[in-house]
Amino acid sequence: MVRLNEVRENEIAVAPPDASDAGLVFIGRIHTPWTSRLECPRQGRQDGPTCEIEIFEPWVPALDGVEAFERLEVLYWLDRSRRDLVHQSPASDGTTRGTFALRSPVRPNPIGTSLVRLLGRDGARLKVRGLDCLDGTPLIDLKPDRCLFTPIAPPQPGDFQTGD
Amino acid sequence: MVRLNEVRENEIAVAPPDASDAGLVFIGRIHTPWTSRLECPRQGRQDGPTCEIEIFEPWVPALDGVEAFERLEVLYWLDRSRRDLVHQSPASDGTTRGTFALRSPVRPNPIGTSLVRLLGRDGARLKVRGLDCLDGTPLIDLKPDRCLFTPIAPPQPGDFQTGD
Numbered sequence: 001m002v003r004l005n006e007v008r009e010n011e012i013a014v015a016p017p018d019a020s021d022a023g024l025v026f027i028g029r030i031h032t033p034w035t036s037r038l039e040c041p042r043q044g045r046q047d048g049p050t051c052e053i054e055i056f057e058p059w060v061p062a063l064d065g066v067e068a069f070e071r072l073e074v075l076y077w078l079d080r081s082r083r084d085l086v087h088q089s090p091a092s093d094g095t096t097r098g099t100f101a102l103r104s105p106v107r108p109n110p111i112g113t114s115l116v117r118l119l120g121r122d123g124a125r126l127k128v129r130g131l132d133c134l135d136g137t138p139l140i141d142l143k144p145d146r147c148l149f150t151p152i153a154p155p156q157p158g159d160f161q162t163g164d
Numbered sequence: 165m166v167r168l169n170e171v172r173e174n175e176i177a178v179a180p181p182d183a184s185d186a187g188l189v190f191i192g193r194i195h196t197p198w199t200s201r202l203e204c205p206r207q208g209r210q211d212g213p214t215c216e217i218e219i220f221e222p223w224v225p226a227l228d229g230v231e232a233f234e235r236l237e238v239l240y241w242l243d244r245s246r247r248d249l250v251h252q253s254p255a256s257d258g259t260t261r262g263t264f265a266l267r268s269p270v271r272p273n274p275i276g277t278s279l280v281r282l283l284g285r286d287g288a289r290l291k292v293r294g295l296d297c298l299d300g301t302p303l304i305d306l307k308p309d310r311c312l313f314t315p316i317a318p319p320q321p322g323d324f325q326t327g328d
Contacts, residue, residue, distance in 0.1 A: 002320060014222035019187035021302065022241050026185040027272050034322055041322035042315035049327040055264075058178035059272060062250040065265030072264075075239075075275060077186050086226040090316035100219075100236075100306040101229030103313050108191050108223060109304045111239060113277065129327055138185065140273045142264040149267050151206035152254035156166060158198055158205035163213040163293055 002037045003106065005082060009094045012087040016108060019083070028055040028124075028139035030076055035135050037080070043103070044114050044132035051116075053126040053139060060124045063142075067121050071145035072128065077138040078110035112137075115145055166201045167270065169246060173258045176251040180272060183247070192219040192288075192303035194240055199299050201244070207267070208278045208296040215280075217290040217303060224288045227306075235309035236282050236292065241302040242274035276301075279309060 007013055031052040034040045041048065053074065055063060066072065085106050087096040099107050116130035126142075143149075171177055195216040198204045205212065217238065219227060230236065249270050251260040263271050280294035290306075307313075 002317065012225060016222070017189055019189040021190040022188040022243070023183035024186040024188065024273050025181055025183040025247075033325070039321045041325065042317055042320055043310065043323075045323075045326070047326045048322075049325055058180070059250060059263075061176060062263035062272075063265070064251065064262035066262060068265065073277065075273070075277070079186070083189075086223060087228065091318070097316070098228035098230060099223075099226035101227070101232065101308060102316070103307050103310065104317075107305060107307075108226075109188050109239070111275070111305055113237065113239075113307070113310075115310070132322065141271060141275055143267050143271075143277070144265060146207065146267065146277075146279070151267070152261070153166065153206055153268075154255070156206055157203045158296065159207075159209075161197070161205065161213055162209070162211045 008089045008092050010096050011085055011089050013084045014086055016084050024140055026138040027059045028053060030131065030133055030137040030139055032131055032133060032135045040134060041132040044130040046117055046130050048129050050119060050127055050129055051131045053128060055124045063121060069144040069148050070118060071148060072116050072118055073143045073145055074114045074116055075141040076112050076133055077140050078105040078112050079138060081105040081110040083108050083110060172253045172256050174260050175249055175253050177248045178250055180248050188304055190302040191223045192217060194297055194301040194303055196295055196297060196299045204298060205296040208294040210281055210294050212293050214283060214291055214293055215295045217292060219288045227285060231285050233308040233312050234282060235312060236280055237307045237309055238278045238280055239305035240276050240297055241304050242269040242276050243302060245269040245274040247272050247274060
């Protein structure tokens with residue numbers, strides 16, 4: 001079963017430092033069919049239910065031009081997640097793996113990322129498919145999928161730098 | 165030229181709300197060859213220079229198992245970016261586009277995301293290729309590339325839900 005808040009056998013929790021190095025502003029809210037963590041998909045699917053991303057003012061004009069992209073990267077805040085586990089047991093079977101080797105919502109900075117298909121925009125709302133988060137999840141960023149985006153800014157020296 | 169801090173012709177700045185909805189903890193630091201914003205690549209390249217991701221304690225054990233993934237998603241904090249532009253002109257030519265239709269570092273929550281190739285781990289440090297950020301950039305998360313990751317947690321009802 002999905003984690004509610006328990007620490008499981010062999011998991012390792014740490015005393016985390018204060019989360020005060022930088023501050024986030026919630027720029028919107030995500031509307032999905034899932035109201036319980038016992039129902040959410042583990043990962044979004046491109047043929048999943050249509051969900052809505054609502055943008056708050058004063059950020060609505062920042063959506064202008066987004067319709068040109070078939071896919072968007074969505075960043076959101078997993079506000080009900082523990083932040084203190086460094087080893088986790090997703091299968092609840094005593095075997096553990098490091099948090100950075102998992103896409104679990106439990107992480108020092110509980111930010112989820114999804115790639116979604118954009119179906120359309122209506123003012124401050126986008127219709128999308130491919131999400132996996134709870135209804136009401138706070139939104140923190142939207143970007144064009146990196147594979148569809150070509151930088152508009154003039155070239156920089158680093159653009160041409162390759163490795164050894 | 166890359167933006168230092170100016171607002172350009174036709175760009176729109178807003179009075180943003182306080183960024184106090186959630187707090188981040190910096191979990192590490194990124195080491196790259198670029199010390200000036202005038203040199204950084206606009207986007208990382210998979211054959212780019214080798215860079216290092218350093219993880220701070222108490223998070224180092226969270227790296228365990230990460231070596232199994234050829235590619236990682238990296239989230240970092242673009243600590244020198246303005247956060248108040250909703251329309252931007254990357255080409256500085258008076259034409260603008262909404263912030264969410266750009267992958268510019270200037271955004272309400274200045275979080276950068278990259279997909280990097282993992283070359284190896286040495287204790288608290290990872291060697292990777294594919295980054296485009298300044299030397300010293302604060303790290304906020306690391307996850308396996310979604311395409312390489314299979315959830316370990318038991319299935320949930322939402323996994324099987326498709327749309328209309």
